[in-house]
Amino acid sequence: MSGPLGPLVRRDGDAVFDEAWQAQALAMADCLVRADVFSAGDWAEALGVAVREHEDTTEGYYRAVLSALERLLDRGALPGAEIEARRDAWARAYEATPHGAPVELENAT
Amino acid sequence: MPSFDPKKITDIHRHLHSHLPPEPALRVKAIESLLVEKGLVDPEAVDAWIEAYTEEIGPKRGAQVVARAWLDADFKALLLSDAAAAVTELGVQGQATGHLQAVENTDGVHNLVVCTLCSCYPFGILGMAPAWYKAAEYRARAVRDPRGVLAEFDVALGDDVAVKVWDSTAELRYMVLPQRPAGTDGWDQEALARLVTRNAMIGTDRDLSKGIA
Structure with missing residues (x-):
């Protein structure tokens, strides 16, 4: 190596995904493009806007992916209010489920 | 005076035991x-x-494409004129390779791929993009200061080598066809493919002879 490694190279070995949700969010976005729910161009544009609003880290990038996904879905396929309601239902289900038991939406109180 | 609030204690207890993601x-x-x-x-x-x-997938598919192009002049010509067709012929088509363009490194030209908008990348043949490819710093500097970025990746280019920067979009994604290193005469496709790095196909790696044992 000739000289100190720059900041970009230091990230060269970083894992592509740090958490399962990151892979799931990107996978859903790509599956929705393939299913023509939104176009590849719309996706790139929405993601381009979102990445500028988030921290320039792996975590920030995937938060941008999630944010872009929610915004595109909110245009019609899946309104944001439905996501909020379902998110709250899952949160209640998690809190009501005894540790070790499978979390099911029916457990939401 | 510490106070005892049964409801609060219950809430804290409940919170500690919940496994909310x-x-x-x-x-x-x-x-x-x-x-x-x-x-x-x-x-x-x-x-x-x-x-x-x-x-x-990873970058293995892309490495096979490059190795085949090094061995087969007709395949290389097809790869450079119609990359989607070439990739399909090799039987490694991913659904995200429909709009792929291959750009060739030569003694006088080095190609570097970026997506300045977000992170468009031919992941159907290169696997997932590395973390730095998605970083704002790379997206900005690859265009403004490509030689500086390349130097960080230990790619030193003489003044006689031109740098071409390709900005990927959702509709058109690029991959670099690196140069076959000397000293690999008679090598088969599998052996050659093992020399091809992911970064070489993005353009942040150039001399693949370092992989020769």
Whole structure:
């Protein structure tokens, strides 16, 4: 190596995904493009806007992916209010489920 | 005076024992369950996608494409004129390779690929993009100061080598065809493919002779 490694190279070995949700969010976005729910161009544009609003880290990038996904879905396929309601239902289900038991939406109180 | 608030204690206890996932994970779970119910997403397709792109594909497909191009002049000509057709011929077509263009490194030209907008990348043949490819710093500097970026990756270019920067979009994604290193005469496709790095196909690596044992 000739000289100190720059900041970009230091990230060269970083894992592509740090958490399962990151892979799931990107996978859903790509599956929705393939299913023509939104176009590849719309996706790139929405993601381009979102990445500028988030921290320039792996975590920030995937938060941008999630944010872009929610915004595109909110245009019609899946309104944001439905996501909020379902998110709250899952949160209640998690809190009501005894540790070790499978979390099911029916457990939401 | 410390006070004892039974309700508060119960809440704290409940909170400590709950295993509520982090907010983004909760939102992803909510979105996925709704999309599945609406028939917009097949849960098995999502799982298959994750498995394929994290483990199976990686940059191995791209490396096979490059090695074949080094061995077969007709395939190389097809790759440079119609990369999607070439990749299909090799039987490694991913669905994300439909709009692919290959750009060739020569003694006088070095190609570097970036997506200045977000992170467009030919992941059908290169696997998932590395973390730095998605970083704002790379997206900005690859265009403004490509030689500086290349120097960070230990790619030193003489003044006689021109740098071409290609900005990927959702409609058109680029891959670099690196130069075959000297000293590999008679090598078969598998052996050659092992020399090809992911970074060489993005353009942040150039001299592949370092992989020759």
